[in-house]
Amino acid sequence: MNIQESLENAVKDGMKTLFEVNIPSVEFQETRKEFEGDLTVVVFPFLKFVKGNPFEIATKLGNYLKKNISELSDFNVVKGFLNLTISDNYYLQSFDKINNSKNYGIKKASNDEKSVMVEYSSPNTNKPLHLGHIRNNLLGYSVSEIIAATGKKVYKTQIINDRGIHICKSMLAWERYGNGETPESTGLKGDKLAGNYYVKFDEEYKKEITSLIAKGASEDEAKKNAPILVEAQNMLRKWESGDEKIISLWKKMNQWVYDGFDKTYEELGVNFDMNYYESNTYLLGKNIIADGLKRGVFYKKEDGSVWIDLTEEGLDEKIVLRADGTAVYMTQDIGTAIQRFKEYPDLDSLVYTVGNEQDYHFRVLILILKKLGYAWAQHLYHLSYGMVDLPSGKMKSREGTVVDADELIIEMTDTARSISQELGKLESYSEEEKEKLYKTIGLGALKYYILKVDPKKRILFDPKESIDFNGNTGPFIQYTYARIQSILRKVDFDYSKKITNITLHQKEKDLIKLLDYFKEIIYNSALNLSPALLANYTYDLVKEYNSFYQILPILGNDNLQEKILRTQISNQVGNTIKNAFKLLGIDVPERM
RNA sequence: GCCCCUGUAGUUCAACGGAUAGAAUAAAAGUUUCCUAAACUUUAGAUCUAAGUUCGAUUCUUAGCAGGGGUACCA
Known part of the structure; x- marks a missing residue:
């Protein structure tokens, strides 16, 4: 306050x-x-x-x-x-302020504010998206929205990992075993089709290893010399030298995958302002290394590889360029960051939404950029989040132990449908409206389930235990919103008048306090890059409102002053839920 | 070995160093002539261990223990 x-x-x-x-x-x-x-x-x-x-x-x-x-x-x-x-009058005054601002707590983007780039999603083009990617996407999208709500301009971006040996593996397997299959011919989403061949490659690769070992090779030798792997490496070399046939296959299969991803992104409700492709950025950074070498930031080992010594900072030595002069992951990340700040002169900071398995990598990256003398390097943030694990352990696309993103969304929608049909409150809705609602609720449950958890914490997802729809969940909050809308539809009086000189009920005060707090929560969520703070706030608000709703009559009140005030509070709680959920990327229904 | 993250009711999550550690779920009981019962109201249940700092520690420090991750001329 x-x-x-x-x-x-x-x-x-x-x-x-x-x-x-x-x-x-x-x-x-x-x-x-x-x-x-x-x-x-x-x-x-x-x-x-x-x-x-x-x-x-x-x-x-x-x-x-x-x-x-x-x-x-x-x-x-x-x-x-x-x-x-x-005093009650003070409460009423501050409530009036909230009521009079259009979207209380949400700041419009202004031109004097610097802008922020948020990178998230960053998929590989050899397999479909799974639950881990969902967490990444939801976090990245939501953090972008939250930062934007503090008045900053935000660029949402993804860097697509569209090249490398793993891409060649699925290309090779498709070429060998695909019989010319396409998404059209199979009816499969393109990312699913490509993913199948990535799995197929791994199966064949394992077979070859087993047979080589049977012939007397050591395990290491077998892994290195399996013909299918050698062939994939060969393909990568051809890709790098611009072999037309390979490039055209690569383009074709990548396009399948992009089409598939676009569908999933649309379902999830996330989007990007621009894309970066690794095939364009993977050579970046080499000149920076050469320059840094001259300035003594890096040093060269006898074999020609280039390193940085971070032992003074409590880290290790890290390679930044291979002995054969080719780039490593770090090299291109250095180059890409520098390029982005060049391309967007208004850019002030950069947020990388990447899993915590890369904590070390980002510590090193930020440190290197600081040592290279880039002032903006102190505004680089790694939004590090815990993995989503299954009871059986880590999800691995290669081994098929993943919770597929598209399938999960369908399952959630199905659950919403069956609960809703059982309750049967939607007689007046058309089938189309109903289906849209089921999706809103199903996705609401999924998104809230993921976002309410502190990003740092790892999530253990048990597919056997379905995601809840009661309690501290998305649908609970959506339900409250729908109830409020139902009240507002019934209002037959003007409730725009400012209320003064009235004795407030404790519940009314609590709600006004919470509503007022929304602004601070947005600021805190942005500062901590944590949608969880916002999610939990929304839950507290809703919990408080439901109790208020149960105890105090709103429309059925004889006292007009109170009736107006309570309607205003309801309206404002509804607005806040809607705005908060918008920042989380969750829709709210008018009825359910 | 070294480094990072996480340990809170049976389970899933909360708690700027503040009062009697909050919720949800599962368990037990109750609330529909009244604005949507996907709701509300009760009951029972937890800070990994040990020292330290502090008027006060789930929170900070140190040492353990447990789980996860990293420590590649992989990305």
């Missing part, structure tokens, strides 16, 4: 007047429900500056504040906690 700022100053003044000390900062917290009051000043930290009994200090301070701050209606002291009661 804004009152917190004026109170902070008043507390400082009070401590100065009463005890002649300067307090550097004041700690406020919500008053716990079991105590009387709205806002609490923690007095304990003041003991460093004033000797004495915390209870007495708090009491003196309370008297001072009550005298000097008109919005304060009362106070009480428990131990070292000074509980302040804010």
Whole structure:
């Protein structure tokens, strides 16, 4: 609340007047429900500056504040906690402010703000997207939206990993065993078709290894010399030298995969402002290495490979260029980052949404860029998130142990359908409207399930236990929104009038407090790159509203003043749910 | 070996160093003449261990223990 700022100053003044000390900062917290009051000043930290009994200090301070701050209606002291009661009129005023701003808490993009690039998704073009990618996409998209809501311009981007040995593997397997299959001929999504051949390659590769070992080769030799692998490597060389036949096969199969991805992205509701392709960026960075070598940032080993020594920073030595002069992953990441800041002069910072298995890589990358002297390197962030694991362990596309993204979305929609049909509240809806709703609810459940968890934490997903639709879930929040819309449809009076001089119910105060908090939550979520904060806030708001809804009559109230205020609160809770969910990439239904 | 992340009710998640650690789910009981019961109200249940810092530690420090990841001329 804004009152917190004026109170902070008043507390400082009070401590100065009463005890002649300067307090550097004041700690406020919500008053716990079991105590009387709205806002609490923690007095304990003041003991460093004033000797004495915390209870007495708090009491003196309370008297001072009550005298000097008109919005304060009362106070009480428990131990070292000074509980302040804010007047109802102050609540009504701050609610009026919320009501009058169009999308409270959401800042429009302004031109003076610097822009942020968020990279996420970044798929390989040899296999379909799975649950792990879903987490990545939801996080990246949501963080982009949240940052944008703080007024910054955001570029959403993905770098598509469209080249390399793994791509050649599925190309080779298709060439050998595909019999000219296409997405059209099989009816399969293109990414699924390509993925099947990636799996096929691995099967054949394993067979060859087994047979080589049977013939007396060692395991290492067998892995290295399996003919199918040698052939794939050969294909990669041809690709790099621009062999027309290979390039055209590569283009064809990649296009299949892009078409498939586009469908999945559309289902998920994520999008990008621009794409980068690794086939365009994989040679970047080499000149930077050469330059850094001259300046002594890097050093060359006898065999010609180039390294950086990060032992002073507590890390290891890291290779940045191979002995044969070819680039490694790090090389192109260095080059790509530099290129992006060149291409977008308004760019201030860059967020990489990448799994925590690459924590080390990004620490090194950021450090190298700093050492190379790029000032913007201190605004690079790795949005690192935990893996989504199955009870059986890690998901591996090669071995087919994955939860497929498209299938999961379908399953969630199916569950929503069957629950909804059982409840049977949608008589007036057409089949088309119903199907759209089922998808909204199913995706809402999935997205919320993933986003409510702190990104850092790993998620263990058990396909046997389906994702909940009750409790702290997306559908619970969507349901509350739908109920609010139902109320608003029934309103037959004007509720635009500002309400003053009314005694507020505790539930009304709690809701106004929470609504007010929305702005701060967005700011915190952006700062911490954590949609989970926003998700949990929304849940708290909804929980509070449902309790309010149950206890207090809204439309059935005889008192017009109260009726108007409660309708306004309902409306505002609805708006906040909708806006919060929009930042999470989740839709809300008008009824369900 | 070294480095990073995570350990909270049976399970899934919360808690700027603050009061009696909150929710959900599963369990038990209740609430529909009343704005959508996908809701609400009760009951029972947890901070990995040990030291330390602090008026106060789930939170910070150190040492263990457990799980995950990294430490490649793979990406």
